[in-house]
Amino acid sequence: MLNSRTPQRAALLIFLVAFATIAGAWIFEYYGYAPCELCLKQRWAYYTGVPLALIVSLIAPRQPGLAKAGLAVLTVLWLGSMVFGIYHSGVEWKWWPGPATCTAQAGFTGGLPDLSKPAVLCDTPAIRIFGLSLAGWNAVISLGLALVALAGLRRAQGSSSVSQ
Structure with a gap:
């Protein structure tokens, strides 16, 4: 599948990996690893990319x-x-500041926090796996998905120029 990456196969691989990734995030959340504000925003790519990759895989042959x-x-x-x-x-490694609303330095300038929700700080990783937080793994997986999409795109461009 990796050597013969047609646009359809590339999109299908993206769909499968992205779906498994977001499902994994939901599983972590179910087992008590509450996402922070930035974690939730990182999911937007998956909520867009999963259905788009499925659609691309279905329309690619036609x-x-x-x-x-x-x-x-x-x-x-x-x-x-x-x-x-x-x-x-x-932000988690404290290399640069994160949003003031979800870091340890967050103050009460915007009013009192919502005490009905657990406080989840963006600069404190919930878990590290092999030294990377879930945000770090998102970066690695997203790079891999971008490379698969790019390879499928290059394959599509190569095949269209040959057929003309």
Whole structure:
């Protein structure tokens, strides 16, 4: 599957990996690892990318031009998700400041916090796996998904120029 990455297979691989990733995030949340504000925003790429990748995989054989456009969008989407994951990881490692509303330095300038919800700080990782927080893993997975989309896009461009 990796060597013969047609646009359809690339999109299907993106769908499967992205779906498994967001499902994993939901499982972590179910077992008590509450997401912070930045974690929830990182999920937006998955909520967009999963259905888009499925649609691209379904239309690729019949509409190669549209599939190319979809793979281009997926490439940009996952690169953006990677950058956001790096940003959040940097906040967790205290390399740069995060949003004032969800870091340990958060004050009460905006009023009292909502005490009905657990306080989850963006600069404190809930868990590290092999040294990376979930935000770090999001960056790694997003880079991989962007590379798969780019490879599928390059394959689509190569095959369209040959057939003309």
